[in-house]
Amino acid sequence: xAGVSQSPSNKVTEKGKDVELxxxxxxxxxxxxxxxxxxxxxxxxxIYFQGNSAPDKSGLPSxxxxxxxxxxxxxxxxxxxxxxxxxxVYLCASSLAGLAGTDTQYFGPGTxxxxx
Amino acid sequence: xxxxxxxSGPLSVPExxxxxxxxxxxxxxxxxxxxxxxxxxxxxxxxxxxxxxxDKEDGRFTAQLNKASQYVSLLIRDSQPSDSATYLxxxxxxxxxMLTFGGGTRLMVKP
Numbered sequence: 001x002a003g004v005s006q007s008p009s010n011k012v013t014e015k016g017k018d019v020e021l022x023x024x025x026x027x028x029x030x031x032x033x034x035x036x037x038x039x040x041x042x043x044x045x046x047i048y049f050q051g052n053s054a055p056d057k058s059g060l061p062s063x064x065x066x067x068x069x070x071x072x073x074x075x076x077x078x079x080x081x082x083x084x085x086x087x088x089v090y091l092c093a094s095s096l097a098g099l100a101g102t103d104t105q106y107f108g109p110g111t112x113x114x115x116x
Numbered sequence: 117x118x119x120x121x122x123x124s125g126p127l128s129v130p131e132x133x134x135x136x137x138x139x140x141x142x143x144x145x146x147x148x149x150x151x152x153x154x155x156x157x158x159x160x161x162x163x164x165x166x167x168x169x170x171d172k173e174d175g176r177f178t179a180q181l182n183k184a185s186q187y188v189s190l191l192i193r194d195s196q197p198s199d200s201a202t203y204l205x206x207x208x209x210x211x212x213x214m215l216t217f218g219g220g221t222r223l224m225v226k227p
Contacts, residue, residue, distance in 0.1 A: 033214060042204065043160070045214035059214065091159055095213075103208075104150070105215060107159040 002026070004108030006092050012114045013082055021077040021111045025094030032075050033095075033105060034067055036088040043091065049075060082115045089113070119143060120207050122218035130226055135192040137221050139205030142186065149181055149188045150206040150215065153199075160204055164190070195225040 005024040013019050025032045034046040045059040049069040060066070064082075069075040079086055089112050093105040121140045129135045137151075148167045152160035166172045166179040166188065178191040188207075192199055202222045206215040 031213060035215075035217075042219040043206075043215075043217040045216070048214050050213065056214065103213065104162060104165055106162065107152075110159050 004092055004094050004106055006090075006108040006111050008111060009109065010112045010114075012116065014116050015084060016081055018078065018080045019082055019113065021079075021090050021113070023075045023077070023092030023094075023108060025073065025075070025092070026106060029094035029096055029106075030072065031095040031097065031103065031105075032069060033093040034075070034077050035091045035093065037091060037110075038088040046077070046090075079113075082113075084115045087113055087115045119216050120205055120218035122203075122205050122221045124219055125222040126224050127221055128224045128226060129195050131195060131197060133195050133225075135195045135199065135223055135225070137190040137192070137203050137205075137223065139188045139190075139218055140186055141188070141205075141207045141216075143207070143209045143216075144183075144186065146183075146186075146207045146209045148208045149179070150208070151177075151179060151190045152204040152206060152217075154202045154204055154220065156201075163203075192223075195223075197225050197227050199223060200225045 007022045030051045032049045035043045047067045048056040064080045067077045089110040091110045092108045095103040095105045150165045151163045154160045164179045166181045172179045176193045180189045202220040204220045205218040
């Protein structure tokens with residue numbers, strides 16, 4: 001079946017503007033994750049959704065970042081008042097059940113965000 | 117100290133050789149370990165996962181886990197130029213479901 005999809009693939013914005021990034025997980029996957037990867041850096045966890053449970057927001061770098069997941073499927077990551085340091089590739093991943101320690105995450109193609 | 121450490125490389129091996137990629141982690145409670153491959157400009161793709169001590173083989177790839185030494189490795193036999201990529205080690209611990217990634221090792225396989 002289809003993999004994780006993300007949109008847009010590229011986003012260029014001006015400093016101070018808000019942006020929304022979308023993730024559509026693999027059908028049937030209940031867990032959804034957001035990560036970001038800055039140039040030449042490893043992946044940094046941002047937020048995790050599991051079913052209808054409250055999301056794990058422990059990785060969000062500031063209160064300018066928020067995410068929601070509607071209907072247990074599609075997720076939107078919103079960055080308000082973007083800063084140049086927000087420039088990165090934002091990756092979404094999903095997994096089947098989100099069972100601690102036993103689940104495999106599959107990544108989408110990412111959204112490359114550039115803040116001018 | 118970073119939670120998951122990898123040598124950034126580049127690791128250069130000739131075609132047909134064995135490439136050995138190493139990863140250490142700091143959290144003894146870590147349960148599962150993943151190797152992802154990431155080509156330049158692309159998203160990570162899963163190669164293997166391992167949960168138990170010992171070796172796990174899948175085709176040309178072998179993952180090795182030693183929890184006592186907090187060490188996980190990936191061996192690539194008969195390396196091909198198409199294996200040239202950055203290999204990311206990721207660890208899932210008891211604290212949550214997110215993966216903690218190492219910085220990645222860049223592998224170059226020369227024809």
